Amino acid sequence: MKKSKTTLLIVAAAVIFLAGITGSLFVLFAPKQSAVNIIQDGKTLMTLRLSEEKDRTFVLPYGDSSNTIEIKDGRIRVKDAQCPDKTCVHTGWLSSSAMPIVCLPNHLVISFADSEGEVDAVAE
Amino acid sequence: MKPRRLAELAVLTAVALIIFIIELQIPNPFPIPGVKLGLANIITVYAVYHYRAYETAMMVAVRLLLGSIFSGNIAALLYSASGSVCCLLGMLLLRKIIDERHLWLASVFGAVLHNTGQMLAAVAVTQTAQLFAYYPFLLVSGCLAGAFTGLCAQFIVPRLKKIKPKTK
Numbered sequence: 370m371k372k373s374k375t376t377l378l379i380v381a382a383a384v385i386f387l388a389g390i391t392g393s394l395f396v397l398f399a400p401k402q403s404a405v406n407i408i409q410d411g412k413t414l415m416t417l418r419l420s421e422e423k424d425r426t427f428v429l430p431y432g433d434s435s436n437t438i439e440i441k442d443g444r445i446r447v448k449d450a451q452c453p454d455k456t457c458v459h460t461g462w463l464s465s466s467a468m469p470i471v472c473l474p475n476h477l478v479i480s481f482a483d484s485e486g487e488v489d490a491v492a493e
Numbered sequence: 494m495k496p497r498r499l500a501e502l503a504v505l506t507a508v509a510l511i512i513f514i515i516e517l518q519i520p521n522p523f524p525i526p527g528v529k530l531g532l533a534n535i536i537t538v539y540a541v542y543h544y545r546a547y548e549t550a551m552m553v554a555v556r557l558l559l560g561s562i563f564s565g566n567i568a569a570l571l572y573s574a575s576g577s578v579c580c581l582l583g584m585l586l587l588r589k590i591i592d593e594r595h596l597w598l599a600s601v602f603g604a605v606l607h608n609t610g611q612m613l614a615a616v617a618v619t620q621t622a623q624l625f626a627y628y629p630f631l632l633v634s635g636c637l638a639g640a641f642t643g644l645c646a647q648f649i650v651p652r653l654k655k656i657k658p659k660t661k
C-alpha cells in the first residue's frame with residue numbers, strides 16, 4: 370500500500386517537473402513586444418514604447434532604496450539597484466514578454482505590456 | 494524537553510545557518526527570484542524525519558529569522574517564511590506516506606511547495622500577477638534542488654545515526 374502510494378507520488382513529481390519545463394520553454398520563447406510597463410506596488414508608474422524612447426537612464430526611488438533603469442537601443446534593464454539581492458540587475462535586459470524583470474525588495478516589476486499587439490496595429 | 498535534545502536541535506540549527514550563509518556567498522548563476530539550491534534544507538528534511546513537528550518548526554523559524562538578519566535581507570523574510578510554512582506542512586503530511594528511503598521524494602515536494610508559497614507571497618506583496626511567469630522556472634528548480642538536497646539528507650542519515658544514540 371505504502372509502496373504504490375510512493376510510486377504515485379514519484380509520477381506526480383515527474384509530471385510537475387515536465388509541466389515546469391514546458392511552461393519555462395513557453396515563457397522563454399514568447400515573442401517580445403515594444404511597449405513596456407513599469408509597475409511598482411501594483412500601480413503602473415509608466416508605459417514606455419521602447420522603439421521610440423531615447424537612450425537614457427533614470428532613477429526610481431523606493432523608500433530609502435532605489436532602482437536605476439537604463440533604456441538603450443530599444444531595450445530596457447535595471448542597471449543598478451540598492452536592493453539587497455540585486456536579482457533585478459542580474460536579470461539583464463528584458464527579453465521575453467512572459468518573463469518580467471522583478472525587484473522583490475522594491476516591489477518593482479518591469480514587463481512588456483499585454484495589449485501591445487492591438488495598439489501597434491492601430492499605430493502603423 | 495531534555496537538555497540533550499535541545500542541544501541537538503541547537504547544533505542542527507547552527508549547521509543549517511552556516512550552510513545558509515555559505516550558500517549566500519556563492520554567486521547564483523540563475524538570476525530568477527526564488528531560484529536557489531537551498532542547501533540548508535538538507536537539515537530541514539533530516540529534521541522532519543527525526544524530530545517532532547514542533548521541534549522542526551522551531552528550528553526552521555530560528556534559522557529563517559537569524560538568516561535574514563545575517564544576510565541583511567529582512568524584506569526577504571516574508572517570502573522565505575511563507576515558503577517554509579508550505580514546505581513544512583507538506584513534508585509533515587508526506588512523512589506519513591513516504592518512508593525514509595524515499596527522502597529525496599519528500600524533499601522534492603517540499604521544495605516545490607516552498608517555491609509555491611514564496612510565489613504566492615510575492616504576488617500578494619507586489620500585487621502583480623505577471624510574476625506567475627516565473628512559476629514554471631520555480632517548479633523546475635524546485636524539483637532539481639529538492640532532489641539534490643533530499644539525496645544529501647539521505648546520505649547523512651546513516652552517518653548521523655552512528656554518532657547519535659537512540660533518544661526517541
Ligand SMILES: [Zn+2]
Pocket residue numbers: 450452453454455456457458471472473474475
Ligand atoms: Zn532588486
